[in-house]
Amino acid sequence: xxxxTVRMIALGFFALALALGALQQAPAEDAKTSYPSMAxxxxxxxxxxxxxxxxARTAAPSSISRNAKVMVLGPHGYETAADGNxxxxxxxxxxxMNPFDSPEFWNPKNRSPICxxxxxxxxxxxxxLMRTRLVLAGKSKEEVKQSVKAALEKKELPALEAGAMSYMxxxxxxxxxxxxxxxxxxxxxxxxxxxWGANLVDxxxxxxEPFPGSPLLLAPSYKGNxxxxxxxxxxxxxxxxxxAAQ
Amino acid sequence: MNPKRFAAIVSMPLxxxxxxxVAPLGRAQDSGPLYERMAPIDQYLMTDRxxxxxxARTAAPESISRDxxxxxxxxxxxxxxxxxxxxWVCVVERxxxxxxxxxxxxxxDQRVPLCxxxxxxxxxxxxxIKTxxxxxxxxxxxxxFDSIKAAYDKKELPLPEPGAMCYMMSKQQYFSRKVGNADxxxxxxxxxxxxxxxxxxxxxxxxxxxxYSPQPIxxxxxxxxxxxxxxxxxxxxxAQ
Numbered sequence: 477x478x479x480x481t482v483r484m485i486a487l488g489f490f491a492l493a494l495a496l497g498a499l500q501q502a503p504a505e506d507a508k509t510s511y512p513s514m515a516x517x518x519x520x521x522x523x524x525x526x527x528x529x530x531x532a533r534t535a536a537p538s539s540i541s542r543n544a545k546v547m548v549l550g551p552h553g554y555e556t557a558a559d560g561n562x563x564x565x566x567x568x569x570x571x572x573m574n575p576f577d578s579p580e581f582w583n584p585k586n587r588s589p590i591c592x593x594x595x596x597x598x599x600x601x602x603x604x605l606m607r608t609r610l611v612l613a614g615k616s617k618e619e620v621k622q623s624v625k626a627a628l629e630k631k632e633l634p635a636l637e638a639g640a641m642s643y644m645x646x647x648x649x650x651x652x653x654x655x656x657x658x659x660x661x662x663x664x665x666x667x668x669x670x671x672w673g674a675n676l677v678d679x680x681x682x683x684x685e686p687f688p689g690s691p692l693l694l695a696p697s698y699k700g701n702x703x704x705x706x707x708x709x710x711x712x713x714x715x716x717x718x719x720a721a722q
Numbered sequence: 723m724n725p726k727r728f729a730a731i732v733s734m735p736l737x738x739x740x741x742x743x744v745a746p747l748g749r750a751q752d753s754g755p756l757y758e759r760m761a762p763i764d765q766y767l768m769t770d771r772x773x774x775x776x777x778a779r780t781a782a783p784e785s786i787s788r789d790x791x792x793x794x795x796x797x798x799x800x801x802x803x804x805x806x807x808x809x810w811v812c813v814v815e816r817x818x819x820x821x822x823x824x825x826x827x828x829x830x831d832q833r834v835p836l837c838x839x840x841x842x843x844x845x846x847x848x849x850x851i852k853t854x855x856x857x858x859x860x861x862x863x864x865x866x867f868d869s870i871k872a873a874y875d876k877k878e879l880p881l882p883e884p885g886a887m888c889y890m891m892s893k894q895q896y897f898s899r900k901v902g903n904a905d906x907x908x909x910x911x912x913x914x915x916x917x918x919x920x921x922x923x924x925x926x927x928x929x930x931x932x933x934y935s936p937q938p939i940x941x942x943x944x945x946x947x948x949x950x951x952x953x954x955x956x957x958x959x960x961a962q
Contacts, residue, residue, distance in 0.1 A: 537926025689783025
């Protein structure tokens with residue numbers, strides 16, 4: 477499978493993971509890496525389509541992902557590469573699903589396998605598809621953000637459904653340049669302002685702990701900027717293949 | 723609450739329960755047919771109100787529970803004994819909040835602290851309060867089943883609001899003879915009509931699910947790695 481070279485979520489996610497002790501301390505040089513603009517398209521693509529399908533499926537236990545629809549990234553956006561029959565959709569997200577102000581927004585090494593449950597497939601996936609389509613059309617970060625904002629205002633993007641969640645338990649994910657690059661976790665998509673007692677991370681990698689001891693983290697993604705979604709993370713402690721995640 | 727997958731991790735937690743005096747174990751019922759009917763009410767009560775308050779707060783990290791409202795069980799139902807200021811409510815549930823088909827539905831030893839977030843306090847706590855009132859009024863299990871069903875049918879009880887969830891991370895929690903204090907976990911509630919799929923109970927999934935009856939509620943449970951006091955929980959088959 478080609479992308480063992482696969483790489484990384486947001487700097488914020490690293491911070492979240494670090495807060496949980498899930499990732500190792502980052503080498504100092506990692507912090508200096510930055511991605512001021514989009515890299516050549518090829519760097520975001522996975523040459524072997526079957527490798528991308530397989531990588532996407534590693535986001536969730538095979539009992540779920542084997543019957544999921546799978547989408548892979550093409551030059552103009554995501555394409556359906558395998559039909560599913562359980563309502564889940566698996567794909568490999570790229571760095572532009574980070575917050576718009578994330579230093580790693582254009583990190584071409586990012587490979588973030590995710591399997592979305594049916595409500596998320598209906599109401600969160602359209603955001604991913606739209607952001608991706610705009611990025612691959614050469615839009616700037618600000619243009620992407622404004623287009624998503626306009627689409628939300630015109631209700632061209634669906635309202636978040638209750639119970640939307642996703643699995644991100646791939647051992648082969650590359651979520652950030654920092655630390656161990658990865659964290660096995662679930663994500664829950666909630667309306668803005670949902671009170672779950674979660675600790676907070678901003679997209680500049682600052683962690684604040686209003687609730688020390690909470691197993692929940694509020695990711696920096698979305699958060700009304702512009703998508704009206706609070707995305708909570710919960711570490712699973714095990715990878716999708718059943719092995720322990722440290 | 724749905725502790726069915728949780729590993730049985732019994733000896734130390736039981737010792738802790740004894741130390742804290744929160745769950746008097748080893749009653750006369752233990753030698754006969756178990757929990758077929760309600761035990762004397764005193765067996766469900768905790769004699770020391772401050773102990774019950776402290777116990778309820780152990781459901782969540784102190785950073786959450788210290789500002790929560792706290793309810794304790796009296797002879798006729800739950801009473802508010804501490805006003806909160808963060809919208810959360812902590813309470814020690816008793817065995818009748820287990821599914822009706824749980825063989826320990828009337829186990830007087832069960833003590834399960836929860837801290838409910840604001841949506842759950844508005845829409846799940848009423849179920850706890852109502853069920854407990856029925857139990858304390860002496861209703862049989864089948865009467866309680868009918869009463870709860872009627873309450874939902876008449877819309878006297880609300881369906882879970884979006885985002886309703888709770889913390890159950892007390893090291894001293896005691897579910898049953900079978901699972902002891904189980905493991906720390908979070909619970910998330912939805913209306914059954916939502917027909918949600920979280921991939922729960924699939925091999926390798928860290929999520930459990932329970933469909934209640936007659937309560938039209940779907941409950942997802944996810945284990946966490948630490949108790950509310952920050953100490954690590956034993957590894958189970960769930961998320962750690």
